[in-house]
Amino acid sequence: MYTFLITSFIYPVVVHWVWDGDGWLSAFSSDPLNDVGMIDFAGSGVVHMTGGFAGLMGAAIVGPRTGRFDAAGRPMAMPGHNAALVVLGTFILWVGWYGFNPGSMLVIAGSSPAEVVGRCAVTTTLAAAAGGVTAMIINYSLYHVWDLIAVCNGCLAGLVSITAGCPVVEPYAAVIAGVGGAFVIWSSGKLLLKLGIDDPLEAFPMHGACGAWGVIFVGLFATEGYVAQAYGLGEYGIFYGGSGKLLGNQILGVVVIALWVSALLGAFFYAFKAAGMLRTSAEEEAAGLDESKHGGSAYNMDVKKVASNV
Numbered sequence: 001m002y003t004f005l006i007t008s009f010i011y012p013v014v015v016h017w018v019w020d021g022d023g024w025l026s027a028f029s030s031d032p033l034n035d036v037g038m039i040d041f042a043g044s045g046v047v048h049m050t051g052g053f054a055g056l057m058g059a060a061i062v063g064p065r066t067g068r069f070d071a072a073g074r075p076m077a078m079p080g081h082n083a084a085l086v087v088l089g090t091f092i093l094w095v096g097w098y099g100f101n102p103g104s105m106l107v108i109a110g111s112s113p114a115e116v117v118g119r120c121a122v123t124t125t126l127a128a129a130a131g132g133v134t135a136m137i138i139n140y141s142l143y144h145v146w147d148l149i150a151v152c153n154g155c156l157a158g159l160v161s162i163t164a165g166c167p168v169v170e171p172y173a174a175v176i177a178g179v180g181g182a183f184v185i186w187s188s189g190k191l192l193l194k195l196g197i198d199d200p201l202e203a204f205p206m207h208g209a210c211g212a213w214g215v216i217f218v219g220l221f222a223t224e225g226y227v228a229q230a231y232g233l234g235e236y237g238i239f240y241g242g243s244g245k246l247l248g249n250q251i252l253g254v255v256v257i258a259l260w261v262s263a264l265l266g267a268f269f270y271a272f273k274a275a276g277m278l279r280t281s282a283e284e285e286a287a288g289l290d291e292s293k294h295g296g297s298a299y300n301m302d303v304k305k306v307a308s309n310v
Contacts, residue, residue, distance in 0.1 A: 002058075002268065010264055011050050014257055018046050025253055027231050034245040036235035038253040039222065041120075042104040044164035044214030045257050052208020053261040055199060061269040062279055064198030066286070075193045078200070081299070083148050090152040097124055097159050101166045105230075116230050120166040123174035124159065127166075130178030131158020138186055150186075153202060157181035160210040165218040167230040169237075173221040180217070181210045212254045219247030 017023040018040050021030070027037035040046050069075055080086060102120040107113045135154020139147040158178030162169075165177070185202065188209035192199050199205065222237040227246075236242040272278040279285075284292040291297050 014046050014050050034249055036233050036246045038249045039218050040164045041167050042101045042163045044211045045253050048160045048207040048211030049257045050261050052204045052211055053258050054265050055203030056208055057265040057269055059199040060197050061273055068198045086149055086152050090155055094128055116167045122171055123162050123166045126171055126174040127158040127162035127178035128155045130175040131155050131182045134179045134182035154182040157185040157206055157210045161214040164214040168222040168226040177217050184209050184213045215250050215254050219250035
């Protein structure tokens with residue numbers, strides 16, 4: 001039901017607002033809002049914020065995993081089981097982003113489109129690398145460990161943060177976007193724990209919060225020439241002397257996407273929770289859903305058997 005709702009109704013509405021020529025927020029409109037509309041080239045808001053706020057509503061209403069918080073409300077560590085798979089997944093996503101961001105130009109023939117596509121690839125690379133390095137420094141400064149998982153999440157945070165503005169910002173600004181994304185994912189993750197919300201995959205910090213940061217970043221750092229080249233518009237970021245119309249539209253876009261997704265999916269998850277259909281029983285959770293729902297365990301957790309095999 002969730003998959004049906006978000007893919008058939010919630011997400012397509014956001015896509016229409018921002019990417020359709022008739023959308024009220026669209027920069028592609030013949031008469032865009034405040035002469036510019038909302039610039040979200042590959043979907044920091046349209047794609048990532050939609051998924052991130054959906055994850056936030058789900059995590060908040062489903063409730064934390066058993067044992068995630070102690071009796072005093074302090075978070076208890078529940079690390080992932082395989083760092084190698086996390087690294088592999090991160091680099092698969094990073095490579096895929098070169099189709100996601102540069103590919104959103106939809107055309108490469110001609111010198112101007114090719115230049116935009118190339119710039120998207122450069123800014124995407126720089127933001128991802130800056131996010132990973134910054135996350136590594138943050139975690140070492142605070143916890144005195146070189147946290148591989150944090151580096152991977154930092155890379156992805158940088159990628160999400162540059163997705164909206166990849167064709168309209170300078171390469172140095174892409175580094176700032178990635179650095180900011182690393183701080184956003186770290187701080188928003190800590191905020192969720194303070195609020196007692198268990199988001200196992202950091203869907204909201206990575207996609208919701210970093211997506212919002214990426215959208216707002218465009219209103220700060222979009223350059224006049226690059227916006228004209230990619231969109232044919234005359235508005236640009238306030239740090240380059242822009243009027244503030246673009247920044248205002250970017251903030252408006254963040255607010256309406258957050259409200260739209262949160263209101264509909266909040267009501268959806270709450271209704272299923274009230275009907276007792278949202279969460280498995282404590283017994284099924286302890287056994288594992290692979291065992292209880294799919295007829296077999298995904299992992300052999302029998303320590304004695306493993307030891308004897310060794």
